[in-house]
Amino acid sequence: MDIVSSGSSINGISQFGSSFMDLQENFCCWDLDNRHIIRWIGCNPSIYKNNKNVFSAADLAFCNWYQVVDSYQFTIVEMAPEALIEVALNSKYLMMKAMWPTGTTGPLESAKTIEVQINEQAGYVGSTVPINIESPSPARYNTYVMKDVFTLNSESLLTSNLILNNISAYTVDVAILYAK
Numbered sequence: 001m002d003i004v005s006s007g008s009s010i011n012g013i014s015q016f017g018s019s020f021m022d023l024q025e026n027f028c029c030w031d032l033d034n035r036h037i038i039r040w041i042g043c044n045p046s047i048y049k050n051n052k053n054v055f056s057a058a059d060l061a062f063c064n065w066y067q068v069v070d071s072y073q074f075t076i077v078e079m080a081p082e083a084l085i086e087v088a089l090n091s092k093y094l095m096m097k098a099m100w101p102t103g104t105t106g107p108l109e110s111a112k113t114i115e116v117q118i119n120e121q122a123g124y125v126g127s128t129v130p131i132n133i134e135s136p137s138p139a140r141y142n143t144y145v146m147k148d149v150f151t152l153n154s155e156s157l158l159t160s161n162l163i164l165n166n167i168s169a170y171t172v173d174v175a176i177l178y179a180k
Contacts, residue, residue, distance in 0.1 A: 067093050067153065072179035079114070079166040079174060086161040091178035094118075094152040094162070099173040107170045109147070114174070115167055116150055117141040119160035135159055 037048050043063030046056040077085055098114060100107055119139040139160045144150065152158075157180065166172055 067179065069093065069179035072177065074175070074177050076173055076175045077164070079164065079172050081166060081169045081171060084163065084165045086163050087176060087178075089118075089158045089160065089162050089178055091158055091180045092154050092156070093177075093179045094150070094158065095177045096146065096150045097175045098146060098148050099175065100148075101170055101172075107168060111168050111170065112147045112172075113167050114146045114172065115163075115165040116144045116146050117163035117165070118144070118152070118158060121154055121158065122156040 039046050039048055040062070041056070043061040044056050044058050045060050046053050048054065073091075075087070077087070079085060096116070098112065100112055119141055120136050122135045135156075141163065158178075162176075162178075164174060
């Protein structure tokens with residue numbers, strides 16, 4: 001695992017600033033094949049068809065919520081094509097953003113693929129769903145697919161390793177924020 005940075009800035013850009021987490025960089029709303037594209041305007045997700053906004057929801061805005069944390073860690077990992085990395089977790093909140101190459105060397109949307117594996121979570125006493133009270137041991141991983149952004153907010157603690165598998169043919173930097 002190559003850690004690109006774990007400090008407070010990258011090339012003078014704050015890791016928590018809007019320019020670092022900007023999801024609308026390189027966005028063009030004049031898409032010729034008329035696809036619907038999700039774009040964050042300020043904090044609100046909006047869906048566009050060509051240059052027309054067909055849906056926007058302030059209730060889904062990233063700026064309207066908060067997560068109380070006691071401690072957090074932030075890192076950026078560089079993943080070569082077909083690389084597999086593990087990150088030790090001890091957290092209840094996880095947010096990741098993939099930073100793919102841009103321009104003519106960048107991947108098509110269909111090629112942006114990272115597998116995310118997380119151990120099944122513990123349940124709670126009094127839960128109405130019949131699940132384990134503690135995290136499974138040995139670990140039983142659930143697999144998710146990530147293109148650009150992945151977030152998980154849980155009441156139960158994630159204590160096993162997070163496994164990331166870059167199944168694309170491109171090198172990608174993944175920013176990982178995990179907190180409890």
